[in-house]
Amino acid sequence: MKQSNSPKLDDRALIPVSTKASSSDDSTEIKTIGSLLSATHLPPVYVDLQEEIEYNLQEITTLTQDLKRMHQKRIKESFFEEDETLHLNIEHKTHSITSLIKQSELKLKELMNVRTTEKSDEQSKS
Numbered sequence: 390m391k392q393s394n395s396p397k398l399d400d401r402a403l404i405p406v407s408t409k410a411s412s413s414d415d416s417t418e419i420k421t422i423g424s425l426l427s428a429t430h431l432p433p434v435y436v437d438l439q440e441e442i443e444y445n446l447q448e449i450t451t452l453t454q455d456l457k458r459m460h461q462k463r464i465k466e467s468f469f470e471e472d473e474t475l476h477l478n479i480e481h482k483t484h485s486i487t488s489l490i491k492q493s494e495l496k497l498k499e500l501m502n503v504r505t506t507e508k509s510d511e512q513s514k515s
Contacts, residue, residue: 438500445493456482
């Protein structure tokens with residue numbers, strides 16, 4: 390059986406936050422190494438928002454290409470034949486694209502608010 394070098398959750402060592410000698414003092418906090426590392430290495434909030442917007446834009450591009458193909462197929466078909474399934478698929482795809490655009494717009498506004506808040510926080514610190 391191969392042993393892993395990565396520590397298990399239960400194997401994490403506890404370290405005191407302060408350099409004071411340990412005592413029964415309530416002000417001394419003990420935290421795991423994992424929680425200390427994760428708290429100091431979190432990306433800024435706007436990174437998640439930006440990634441969501443980029444993902445939505447990629448989805449919009451893909452859906453738009455699909456919609457274009459569907460419209461081309463519809464044009465090639467006879468004008469006298471009515472393909473209700475294709476029409477419904479076009480409507481559904483259009484609705485999905487519109488929904489993603491609206492979601493991205495909201496995320497973009499949220500991103501602008503986060504950046505504005507961060508700038509005002511930096512100015513207040515100086």
